[in-house]
Amino acid sequence: MKYRNNIINDVKRLRREFPLQARVEAIDVATCDAYTSVLSAWIQDGVAPQPDIIPKMKFEKLLALDTIVMTNSGLGCYPFSAEKTGINVEFRGHHVYAMSAIDAFAISFLTESEIIIQSRCSKCALPLTIKTDDLGQNMEALPAGTQVEYRQVSTEHTACCNDLFPGITFICATCAAIAIRQSDLISLEEASVVGRVFYYFQSCLINPPDLKNQNKNAA
Numbered sequence: 001m002k003y004r005n006n007i008i009n010d011v012k013r014l015r016r017e018f019p020l021q022a023r024v025e026a027i028d029v030a031t032c033d034a035y036t037s038v039l040s041a042w043i044q045d046g047v048a049p050q051p052d053i054i055p056k057m058k059f060e061k062l063l064a065l066d067t068i069v070m071t072n073s074g075l076g077c078y079p080f081s082a083e084k085t086g087i088n089v090e091f092r093g094h095h096v097y098a099m100s101a102i103d104a105f106a107i108s109f110l111t112e113s114e115i116i117i118q119s120r121c122s123k124c125a126l127p128l129t130i131k132t133d134d135l136g137q138n139m140e141a142l143p144a145g146t147q148v149e150y151r152q153v154s155t156e157h158t159a160c161c162n163d164l165f166p167g168i169t170f171i172c173a174t175c176a177a178i179a180i181r182q183s184d185l186i187s188l189e190e191a192s193v194v195g196r197v198f199y200y201f202q203s204c205l206i207n208p209p210d211l212k213n214q215n216k217n218a219a
């Protein structure tokens, strides 16, 4: 029960601090289609798309809502970062960066791929490797006991990639044991579920439910 409560609380905290899903659901259909193209490009190609893949007006709208991020290397789109974050994720031979430690697991779920995450402990810089199956589950962490730490780095969030997600990192077992705020620690299994719940709406944008089949079944 504690496990489930932790997940619910972490999802609520993340949604409160970064209402990405609410923002995407509030935009008009054409802008949402542009958002989906940016996200799909990341999932299919494993590289940052350039801003010109979507109309300029849509680009500006999405940018203002912090649903996409403009960088010198192209467009970031949560959970994918176009810039180095210290959280490297390999899926289907592509090497990308995740916006946060929770986002790394969402990349597995969204791309339906096994992933290898390489990062460092945010406290002592110990190298960490985590492998998951194609649902971001059944993980293998080296060293064992690695966890996620969700700490507050800023009280105000303007661009989530600058002031919220840098606080969601991996931490080794030794540093986790002496962490001052034990309530900020999340097990890898829980972090993976939090990522899946938080980004679930994106999988619905990429693979919309097949209405044609539903109608056929109903007939």
Ligand SMILES: [Zn+2]
Residues within 6 Å of the ligand: 121, 122, 123, 124, 125, 126, 171, 172, 173, 174, 175, 176
């Ligand atoms: Zn450490």
